[in-house]
Amino acid sequence: MLVAAQNVFISAGNTTRNLRRRLKRIRLLISGVTAPKKVSTMRILQLHSNFIVFKPVEKEIAVAEETNKEENRVEEVLVLFTAIEEGDDTALAQKAIDDVHAFLDKLKVNRILIYPFAHLSSNLSKPSEALKLIKVMEAYAKQKEIETYRAPFGWNKQFTISIKGHPLAEQSRFYASIEGGEEAKEETVSEAVRAEEKMKSFWYILQPDGKREAIEDFDFKGYENLGKFAKYEIAKVRASQQMPPHVPLMKRLEIADYEQGSDPGNIRWYPKGRLIKSLLEQFVTAKTIAYGAMEVETPVMYDFNHPSLADYLNRFPARQYLLKTEDKELFLRFAACFGQFLIVHDTQFSYKQMPLKVYELTRYSFRREKSGEVCGLRRLRAFTMPDCHAFCADLKQAKQEFKTRFNLSIDVLNGMGLSKDDYEVAIRFTEDFYEENRDFIADLVKIYGKPILAEVWKERFFYFRLKWDCNFIDNQDKAAALSTDQIDVENAKRYEITYVDEKGEKQYPLILHCSPSGAIERCMYALLEKAYKEQQKGKLPMLPLWLSPTQLRLIPMSDKYIEKVEEIAKEIAAHCIRVDIDDHASTLQKRIREAEMEWIPYVIVVGQRELESEVLSVRDREAHGKVQNMKLEELITKVASKLEGKPFKPLPLPLNLSKRPQFYG
Template identity: 45%
Template structure:
């Protein structure tokens, strides 16, 4: 938004003719125009991306000036000539009306506006003091901290009636919704929070407290941020926007293996893998309707005369593909999957944090089209099991939250009891009386860190709205068109958050004086070969070749540093198997192998070492590390 404030002895205007066909006809009184004395006129251009936070910032500037110059009247004058990035007229008129409302509330109760979308003649006499002429440019991207303090919501609006408040349908409904928490134990009994004994479930209590208090920011740097730098995995990128990271070769390896693991899992589950654009048109009818219902913080891209937003999930691409596809009940459930690299969300500056909360992230996103609620519930349960297995396989502990509309819960209590019994521990339920979003139920698995923060990982949702919004249909058994029921699922959650959880777990181990390490299948180096001296070089070269040939990520410390320093460096890099060869090992045809997970040392041949690694990585994906196998040839990335 751009404003130009002039303090005037007087200002007068009169509408002449329409500039836009879409604007309404003026009343006889409005056609006369108006004249104000001792007035501040605020020439205003409303831009793409403007929202309530922007308007509040502008109102703050106007009020400050209005009070200082001791003006008596205020005129808001829509003026397109201050900007070349104007919001569409349908949105600008809503912004103007809301801006006037705020001006009446906070600056001058008798404030008026000149008509939007009309050519007008105007006359003014500007005072000559230092505060008589002030201009200001306000960007939503520069006032996140201000928006937080003011309690503003960052939203996208849809053109409906002039004068409509700048609040989304979803937020309005959410304000009316009554919500409360309960705990369900594995026996299916629901407990009031104040009567439940949390003494043996401290993480669940921490999770509830986090949900209730909603303190999102960390008071100190979380452990994973130090570890991701020390392990040469990930770095902050000063040349980009905050929350956009750079991945070094070792980090890219970890991320790529996780991406392959979830993609293989989804394809094996029966998902059709697709790829879709990263940007979408604000004015696409279905997308516009969706954004009005469920606002988000988007990056905005301008191309020619159109504005696009960068996707914050794979929903839009998959919905539009499903809209154009032909399928019947025989092909249901139909599962579409995409691993988005990347999804984008302009998180508030104070909430951006390492790998936990980003503005660009990798989201494995699956949507399932189901014939009816019975099929949808079965898919929901199956995908719930996938989420449980995924996190257990990686060793990530989690606390569960189900969020359910009350009526749906009461009709399907056994369905939830079955899922709670499966994990065998209490879970949190959030029940709400009115459906304020597109889902009637969903669950989230949350990782609770040592700082008392809970981070959502896995999630599945039953969506009863977007098949209508995006006009998704299938042919039923009677040969007629019918609406499916839709499931949203991200089995792991964002890949970055998986890495976050793994690193935070290692941070907790370090705090307990335990040895940190990633799962062997994720370790950038699985085996480190270290000769005591030059005499074992050929033996290590042979081992390097054999291990590599059998799909083991192995490197060779060929440097001339002391044996102790080379072993110490392998330990600081969390290498699972450190194989040292001296004269005795060379004669025996073995290595002295330090096994990090157990702390044991064993004498192993090359073949035995291969078998050991293969057993530890059974049924896990493999990728090569894009670094030289010789440590003397490697650059440092931290």
Template identity: 45%
Template structure:
């Protein structure tokens, strides 16, 4: 089926291609069998718009993570300590993936002169999104992607064919002048934190190898955030036909049905891109990760490598990003909203939870023991805190639940005497069905550390005693 000039297919989990009619998506068997794929097609390709606001906006404020900054421009946010911690942890997770691939980390400027020919040529594609500044008689614009500074840098880099692929990573603020209507919570912003991983390859064959590697890595990255996704290819039809086996094998390797949009001719700098699309709690889809094979910018910027015969040749560039940090955070909150919508308890992955263990003393005489428990956990790299406020135990337990704390450890006379804690484990609980277990401090420590294996760790950004914390909202 075509829509405008494009033709659509779906590759099923076995690798079989199915024609897709956008006027009746459910006629396509893989779509009928996959509710998330169907919803993505309705949202992204057909244009269905949900009427409900995205759930993460209320959640980010209620959990004291993020809020709008009225003194700034639209789409610029303030991050409270818990939100800043979550954001930094996600950035650490993304950086870890880049470093695991052997990427080199760089930093480039935030603003660029609009009169530089190569930068101007690339920026003209996004002219309506530019944040422009007038400085004296010069016009500058704020970066909306990392390409400008990176490509200018790579133009001066000397690379030999034996060093390829060269992988370069940057994570930095980016700016896009989205319309006021387009700016929605953490999903679409005017100022956001963008990680970019570019791979400079000798040819299309090597670029396809990088494309596969990054696709599988980003699937793992999203899984580590507790996110499911819809996978889509968008490609020039001739490129797809030439590399059909590659497309099909990768889709099968991902284990997900894959939407394919085929265009009769190339209209972008890329010949191929894929998208990892997330469908939120109200049915709206938005892109998280992407990988793209760029066949233009090497020539535009003069990025070359030295081949074995001493000649200079242009690179094939693989652009990729796991998605803006804020948008990944948005998806994590939307995933929690889906849990609530399904009748369960909302929670974050334990490694992303601002507080991983909340220790609650039943009475003042248990406070010293509660602090001892928390301090032992903190020494092990666990974010533990103590609710020492002058409120009832039931109220404190209820507040911990409202913060989605994954482990809530209550201590009283019995626990002090036995050197134990009575733990409510959120992941095993249900609404009005708390799962409680008496544990030693070491057992609790080991249970939490098991969930943190392979994930970034940071200390809490707030005091360990809740009585010492100001209310940010």
């Protein structure tokens, strides 16, 4: 049971975020990576504050102290949110105050507020014990001549706090006494906190000419999109209220919709959406195979207790779909890594076959993103991810391969209709990697040819040493990662993946993880958001020709021409062009309008005139609806040439519009 529950009202700027982040970290610690089991720890969240205002609201428990319900305000104070756990004792309480005392000297402050705060622990002591120790702390602090205030114990309190901005302002501590009551000692404040130090990012802009500038010195004029991206990455500031534009679009265009009968983030695909998605899938796959990867297919579910997997899973807890069967606990894959690593673990290969490239398009990967994170096609719980791993003998080979794959990714995005102007690149590495590989990183920037955002860490925290990602910036100024590649230095060992080197000795390879396009759904989100952007600029929105479900629409002037029009359609379709016929009995104008609403690239009206002259009037959406006259063969040649090198699938719906059901609206 909670000793006290607070309604937290926090004022002023980023204090909310700070406190939440801090609380979250504390919970992380509590969840117990570092704290040995059965060890009691006194938990203190220590915040150097400009002020705190708190007000008791109502008694929570029987042993609550007597107090009045007046509002209290303390200025320039070190607030100690304190949770007493089972087994904590006087020695521990005094030890904590000793530490605080030392810390106060550093801060040049001599005022504390002891604030009983149950939420820091899930292993609270009995309230009576806790109150006793809180009083011990208070008395001991006063004895040390610290100006000591205290919030009442056992009350539901409401508080407002303003936290100072300096680096020492927020500290979390816990004090442990090992069972049996040996000497109290300060627990190392956990790997998570140390990890956070490692994770501290420094931001730069890398220029194609090799220059590296601190982000605050860079002039974003002419690079507004990069500016938005940097802002998003660093400050995480977003002001968006509107619905993401691609969501109504995906519905209206009958591409996809939410499936209420499933879990959020699991999407239903209508025929047109399935076609687009399928074409994108074929395209990435073809490109990746052409690059030299071997396509495989692996299971979607894995044994929770498999030793290699368990280790990996523990790093990313609680993001999986779990599956209980009679004899096993399984989880749905959240990436293709497992399946491929398990294959390569059992594969015999030597330096002669390297870099060894394995590819899979996962349909699906599953991540149980928290509710509220899921959004349209941007972020799903079930998504299609092309994933290509390259197993490299050494860093030299990895770097070479890395460049090749960067080019591949740029090429894939470009083919999909996303040019370098549509996304921004970030590159992330450790300081030492940069020092040793300056030229290499400069080469990557040169390949992209535009300034790149660089995130630099002092030490390695993640499993990779180097990573880049291409990020689409949408109409809400949010960034979403598309392609990415990383140099993984940990997983070969974890999965016991080895190759044989020139001397016949087993070695661990470096593993490159690349998604040449990013999630396919996310590519569709980017294309729709891009179309919307174009529309805002006054252009007619459309999808790339090769992805348009209907590429060419024929509109017969009246039903007496339908037969002739069907012949023309047959001729066009024979050239792998998706053509359909609007045989509805509505007016020409209305049918034109409907074709435009469907973003159809070419619309052709066929009547007496066309049939007599054999010259078609072609309405070209790309040319803002301008009507051009051309012969059928010319039209076919023109369209076919634009489709060259792209995958093709036939029309996913009946040829005649009158035969089509309406999936939405």
